[in-house]
Amino acid sequence: MQNDPSEETPSKSFLGLQRDDQFFLGLLFIAILILSVVYLARLSRWGTEPIEIKRQKQLPYQYQIDINQASWVEFAQLNQIGPTLGKKIVAHRDTHGPFRSIDDLLKVKGIGPQKLEENRIHLRLSTPAPE
Known part of the structure; x- marks a missing residue:
């Protein structure tokens, strides 16, 4: 057979x-x-074009807690005081009665003068203890 040109x-x-x-x-x-x-x-x-975002200066966070009404969670937010020490503070307050001054926190085992002074600006005593 020959190649037929009609075949593609x-x-x-x-x-x-x-x-x-x-x-x-x-x-x-x-x-x-x-x-x-x-x-x-x-x-x-x-x-x-890139956008440049200017940020404001970070403001210091000011807060205070009442040592005779605060829960252990609030105490745990303070510097160098965690949940364990916060629970000790609340337990001491529950067993020995309300604190008469901020310096009474030194009676709680684990709180020394340095921790107290570091956190003093965050502590207040708004409910006077009965005498």
Whole structure:
């Protein structure tokens, strides 16, 4: 048999696709790639001016707790006093009665003069103890 010019040679197929389908999928892939690059460029704010945020100075946090009414959670917020020592303070107050002065906190085991002075600005005695 001779090659008949009327017979076309079959085109190579890739993944079982015809040449026109391959061309369409190639164009679709390129379009998706271009749109992805544009989307990522917009996400990165490419081409925009950066914004400079000025922050205010950090203000000191002022708080005070009443040593005769505070819970152990409030005591635990003070410097160098954690939950354990806060519970000891409340237990001492419950067993020995209300504190008569801020210096009475020195009677609680675990509180020394240095811890008391460091936290003195946060302590107050608003309910006077009965005599």
